Amino acid sequence: MRGKKLEYQLLADIGNSRVHIYDGKEVVHLLPDEAIAKFGTKKVNYISVNTPLEARIKAETVWENVSNKVHITGEYKTMGVDRRTLCLSHDNGLFIDAGSAITVDVVERGAYKGGYILPGLSAMLGSYRQISDVLDVTLERSLDLTRLPLTTKEQISYGIIASIKALIEKHRENKPLYFTGGDGDFLAGFFQDAIYDEALVFHGMKRALRASEELGIRN
Template sequence: MLLADIGNSRVHIYNGDEVTHLSHQRAIELYSHKQLHYITVKHQLKDRLKKLDNWRDISDKIILKNAYDTMGIDRKALCLSVSSGMFISAGSAITIDVVENGVYQGGFLLPGIQAYLKAYMDISPALQIEFNPNLLLDKLPQTTRDGISYGIIASIKLLVEKHQSNKKLYISGGDGLLLSSFLDNAVYDETLIFQGIKNALKKG
């Protein structure tokens, strides 16, 4: 069974072995004739998706105990991938949620790494940098690039650790692998949302 997570800018399709990342238009062109179950946060696309006979919206199957009404369907799916832990999706925004024994405890949102970088650039062109993935956190930065990179990661890391205690971190999203390298007791897996979808379908 093909599963899809349709985001605001990309479609992520899982065939059971690997995840393919496509534009909305390209995904429809390549997969409209195939049986596919999907969730989506792209509300502007919903009417078009409903016209695809082989595609089925399974958002109503994604049920997370104690989740609030406006919580994104992709966040719910991620939180269903494992029964307990802290779940982080690092994309255009960074979402951080806690689940214990299948019950949602709460969470919060931060700007994504690219949004942080854009905010600095908007302050001044002199602050336009590329993030340093090899940043060391055990000493104070001595360059603008490292200073900005440090400020971004340290602010995320401090908030995560405040709520982490001994919880395992389950991380997904486009910047998830990068972010996981700065966090302790963290696992990066781009299939986590799809594991959550599969768990929800088993119950449904």
């Protein structure tokens, strides 16, 4: 019964600007005010990287912070709870969370093997703009990566996308590629057999909660 109950429990992933809530079927992305107004009285297990919001959640909701139940073998000290959780979603793979930053993490047989951080697509475009007006372009979203480009807009888009892709391919070996985050779907389109899953972090949460319960039963 326990496992079944968890399937339908509300889960939340609280980022710096949005609260992402999962009901077992779909993910909704809300501002903190909206999320608290709509779900504050409901039982919600959450992880959060938003420390300033913590006091409000304690005062205005019945939610439970389960961040301390999320651990993966090989994690490092300052590793964000959202990344730890994401890496628990599957036992093997590259996990790419493409949001304001892009994190790439490698997991083998359930253990964290390391990773790296890139600026998100929007931050990258912003940094070209800072350098020179000549480099102020929008991303060419239908870019052909099979040939070297010959316009500034395409050469910038190629620089961003092809460099992200080249480094992921280098670490891919035969692992599955799991994408999530706002630009995850777009980036996944440049890879063969990549999986985009908006709810990836929630699969990780479910597994962490189940493991924590089982540990509780054993002890």
